[in-house]
Amino acid sequence: MINTKIIGRNKILINLEAFKNITLAIVLIITAVCISFKNYLLFHTLIEIASVTSAFIISIIAINTYKISYNSYFTFLGVAFAFVGGFNLLHALAYKGMGIFQDGTSNLATQLWIITKFIESTSILVSFNLLEKKLKEKTILLIYFIVSVLLLMSIFSWGVFPVCYIESSGLTVFKKISEYIIVGILILSILTLIKKNKMFHRSVYIYMIFSLVTMIISEISFTLYLNVFRISNMVGHILHAVSFYLMYKAISGTSLQRPYNLLFYELTQANNELKLKAQELEKSNEKLKAEIRERKITENKLIASEKRYKNLVETxxxxxxxxxxxxxxxxxxxxxxxxxxxxxxxxxxxxxxxxxxxxxxxxxxxxxxxxxxxxxxxxxxxxxxxxxxxxxxxxxxxxxxxxxxxxxxxxxxxxxITERRLLNEAIEYDKLKGEFFANISHEFRTPLNVIYATLQFMELYVAQNASGKIRETLEKNAKAIKQNCYRLIRLLGNLLDITKMDSGFFKLRLNNHNIVNVVEEITLSVAQYIETKRVKLIFDTNVEEKTMACDAEKMERIMLNLLSNAVKFTNPGDEILVSVEDRGESIIISVKDTGIGIPKHKLEFIFDRLRQVDKSLTRNNEGSGIGLSIVKALVNMHDGEITVSSEYGKGSEFKMEFPVRIFTAKNDTLEVAVDSNSIDQLSVEFSDIYFDN
Known part of the structure; x- marks a missing residue:
């Protein structure tokens, strides 16, 4: 209760003190304005004396805190404001009408003013960046001394400092630009101060912000006057004095009136950190005792962990x-x-x-x-x-x-990685093999096309000009050549397709077709070939129409390959049965023959590439051993399955099951029209079979 009353009284006292200070400031400003209208030179002199006094007081207090400061902020600011006060004093003495310097114009005072403000603004900005650094006092003093001497010599000795004021026209461009640069530096100072606000006591931070803002407004006022005795000049000087007073309050007032809350309350922070460290140390001591007791338990756990580690390594x-x-x-x-x-x-x-x-x-x-x-x-x-x-x-x-x-x-x-390396080598070998097949296929196609074209011309010539035994002999030879051309075309096509399949470039052209009609037409198209071998061909179906998505060209190829295989391994008097069975969601297509059949031990690799059931030199038919592997690949690409059942001496049956799917929209893949001049696919697929003349 007593503490609450004391706090309330302190707030009242603080408010009264603030009211007195504000009232006094208003009275002083009004007095200064009145004096400026009566005697502007006196007004200017008093204002500058107040500013110089504030600068020197700031300098004295800041420099005397050097030994107890953790950084160079105070020292740097103290030295800077000593020189700022000095140049400000020279500005006051050089003001037009004082009669101290021989130059009777306002240019000298304006030049000294620009130097003062550049040193002041730059020093404030640099000081904020020295909050965590320590510089020697003599070094700072030497730097400011050298800079000040050079600037004074540029005005009084060398005469190279730019003109800032012309009596007939007023402020020069250099002077105005300089004021704007100074404003920019002060804005950067405010941003830096905001960024590092946690390093300042709250009251110090507020005073500095107001001081810098007042400086900026003052500098803007000094860019507006044409005559040094105008109102904008007067306002600028008053604000200049106010900014120095606020800076004084931020530094000297804080240091003298509140010694326990200095500009940087680092000592308080250090004490707080020390207390926290002491508390942590006490807790650490308590934990240490517990850790010593648990050390043996930990060692036992470590032994058990090592045992588990060994067991893990073994697994x-x-x-x-x-x-x-x-x-x-x-x-x-x-x-x-x-x-x-x-x-x-x-x-x-x-x-x-x-x-x-x-x-x-x-x-x-x-x-x-x-x-x-x-x-x-x-x-x-x-x-x-x-x-x-x-x-x-x-x-x-x-x-x-x-x-x-x-x-x-x-x-x-x-x-x-021995097995993996062997596998990679096998994959690489298979890739090289595929590339070889592709290259050899392309290399063979050109001369083969020439041979086939020449053969067609020869057949035309024989038909028109030859007769008798000569014609019969030539036609027989032409037929043999043509059949072997077909065989080469088939082999090259198969090799290219294998290469495309292995590389993933072989695509289906799916469209909705009546699969029963497709299979029936293919079967009927080979009837003439099969009859020449005196083999009976039968087509049977339990459904007249069944529409499904398929590649009709690839289906033709599948059926022709299976039918040619059936013809190869049948004898006169045997029969081949092609059947289509509708099972609702799937369709079964079967090619069954009563031929010589396939040995049981060879069924497992019947669909492997480059494998043949009959490798004897006396076989009646030729083949590369890749036809059935392509058939299986084409069936699988339709998401179907193919199986084979056979009994040696009684015949074989190849059965394919395809899922029934319908395209509701037109497929993106376009149908390719069959070239009327292309080589007959039927002749190509049956080129491995030797027919009787």
């Missing part, structure tokens, strides 16, 4: 080598298997370099040095390890390190 699928300074101290069972060691003791105690191929020793040592320096993880690299029997094994290895009991412990994880 990992990769080889683990733990080594210190290159010497192996722990391995798991996979490491024994990798090196072919009979026991872990054959590995432990040896250097890791003993098992790394000599070609990789430099890489090993560089990685170990990096782990020793950084205690980090090195990336995965491929190396060769040497087994106990002297054989080398391809591995990839990564390592990580940590400091344990003052030693750099490295854990290396090693993986056998």
């Amino acid at each position: 990992l699928p990769d080889a683990i080598f733990v080594h210190v300074d290159g010497k192996i101290i722990l391995v798991n069972d996979e490491a024994k298997k990798l090196l072919g060691a009979p026991d872990s003791n054959n590995i432990i105690g040896k250097m890791i370099s003993d098992f790394v191929h000599k070609d990789y020793h430099e890489l090993l040592y560089n990685r170990l040095d990096k782990l020793k320096e950084d205690s980090s993880t090195v990336p995965i690299v491929e190396e060769k390890f040497v087994k106990f029997n002297g054989q080398t094994v391809d591995v990839e290895i990564t390592s990580t390190s940590s400091v344990r009991r003052g030693k750099n412990v490295v854990v290396s994880v090693v993986r056998d």
Whole structure:
């Protein structure tokens, strides 16, 4: 209750003091304005004396705090305001009408004024950046002395300082630009002060902000007058004095009236931090006692953890080598298997370099040095390890390190990549093989087209000019050549398709078709060929129409390939049955024959590339062994499945099941019209079959 009353009384006293100060300031300003109208020279002299006095008081107080200050802010500001006050005094003495200097114009006073304001604004900006730095007092003093001497000589000795005021026209461009530059520097000072506001006491911060704002308004006023005795000049001088007073209140008032709340209350902050440190130290002491009691428990847990770590290492699928300074101290069972060691003791105690191929020793040592320096993880690299029997094994290895009991412990994880490398080599070989097939196919097409075109011309010539046995012989030879051209065309087409399939460029042209009609037309188109071999061809279906999305051209190719295979392995009197069965959501297409059949042990690779059931030199038909592999690929691309069942000596059946899907919109892939001049697909697909003449 008593504290509340005391606080209330203090607030009343503070408010009364503030009221007195504001009233006094208003009275002084009104008095100054009245004096300016009566005698402007007297007004100017009094204002400048007040400003100079404030500057010197600020300087004295700031310099005397040098020994107790943690930074150079006070010292720098003290030296700066000493020189600011000096130049301000020279400005007052040089003012027009004082008669102290021989120059009777207002230019000299204006030049000294510009110098004063440049030093003042620049010093304030620089001082805010010295809040956390310490400079020698003599260094600061020497810098300001040299700068001041040079500036004075530029006016009084050399006469190089720009003219600031012309009696006939008023302020020069240089003077106005200088004032705006000074305003810019003061704005930067305000921004810097706002950024570092936490380093100032609140009252100091407020006084400084108001002081800098007043300076800015004052400088703007000094850019507006044409005559040094005008009102804008008077307002600028009054605001100039007010800004010095506010700066005085921020520094000298704070230092003298509130010694326990200095401009930077670093001591208070240090004391608070010290108390916090003391509290933390007390808590640390309490924790230390508990930690000592728990140390044994922790050691026991560590032993158990190491045991679990060893168990974990043993369960990992990769080889683990733990080594210190290159010497192996722990391995798991996979490491024994990798090196072919009979026991872990054959590995432990040896250097890791003993098992790394000599070609990789430099890489090993560089990685170990990096782990020793950084205690980090090195990336995965491929190396060769040497087994106990002297054989080398391809591995990839990564390592990580940590400091344990003052030693750099490295854990290396090693993986056998022999199988992966062989797989990559196989993939690369397969890729090269595909590229070879593609190149050889393209190389063969040009001469083959020439041969085929020449053959057509020859057939035309024979038909028109030859007769008798000569014509019969030529036609027989032309037929043999044409059939072998078809065979080459088929082989090249298959090779190109395989290459496209492997590279992912083989695409279907799907559209809605009546699949029953498609299969029936294909079957009927080969009837003439099959009849020449005296084989019966039957087509059967349990549905007349079934629309589904498919590539009709690829379906034709599938059916022709299966039918040609059926013809190859049937004898006169056998039959081939093509059937279509509707199962609602799927359709079954079957090609069944009563031919020689396929041996049971060869069914498993019937769809493999370049594999043939009949490889005998006496076989009646030719083939590359890739037709059925393409058939399977085309069926799979339709999301279908193909299976084969056969009994040797009784015949075979190829059964395909396709999902029934309908396109509701036109497919993006355009249909390609069949060229009337293109080689007959039927002749191409049946080119491997030798028909009787």
